[in-house]
Amino acid sequence: MSNTTLHPRPPFKFYLGSHNPAWLETADVPLCVSHARLAGRRSLPRARHGWLLDSGGFNELALHGGWRQSAREYAAAVRRYHDEVGLMRAAAPQxxxxxxxxxxxxxxxxxxxxxxxxxxxxxxxxLAPDLPIFPVVQGWTYPSYFECIRLFERAGVDLSKEPLVGVGSICRRPRLLLPTQLLAELARAGYRVHAFGFKKAGLKIVHKDIVSADSLAWSYGGRYEPGCEGSHKRENNCLRHALWWRQDLLNHIAEAQRTAQ
Incomplete structure (x- = not known):
């Protein structure tokens, strides 16, 4: 792996996961919205802020056992979101x-x-070299992630030159040791890393090493929280609750930064 990069690492950015594409028009924070939530819509929202497209791959594979769309069909969908929603900063592959x-x-x-x-x-x-589709390193064991990197290298993809490199299959792990060590090592290799769905506790450790992350954890937890102001029963689809959760996460990261100084 290369230990240099053509892209200086910017400050950490958090993309708030959203089930509701309409939030793209109203939320003044970076969002992560799934392809599954946008596909098939006649009209699309216009983004107010830069956002990241998630492929919805976990549910697609877990429910259907494979991708039902071809790469060409997916690339066409990404292009539509890029052009019609606007302000797309990055898009995950299949x-x-x-x-x-x-x-x-x-x-x-x-x-x-x-x-x-x-x-x-x-x-x-x-198919679409002009679209901001970024590579994702997948694996489960430590060696398998690095085998994925070697396969990218053999395919002619220099990950150290990519503006963003995702790391997947890290959000549902019961322990943080492997993903935190992996993310830190990839950062030392010069990769600009995006951590998919990583836990709040993990982000407090690796935020200094990665470029960005996303999470829908606020919604999962919100299923058990009573709704605010009596307008809804639970908080799992509440923008106000989501923004509070996001700010709490960023406050924890800021505190971790102060403690480390």
């Missing part, structure tokens, strides 16, 4: 998550998921 429940559903091996992840990015880059 990567293949490596959690065991996903592997059981697809019936494929960990190695096959890694190979398919690399192949899809290479195809998308060929």
């Amino acid at each position: 990567d293949w998550m490596c959690e065991w429940e996903v592997l059981r559903k697809t019936g494929k091996s960990l190695r096959q998921h890694i190979e398919l992840t690399v192949a899809n990015f290479v195809e998308l880059r060929s």
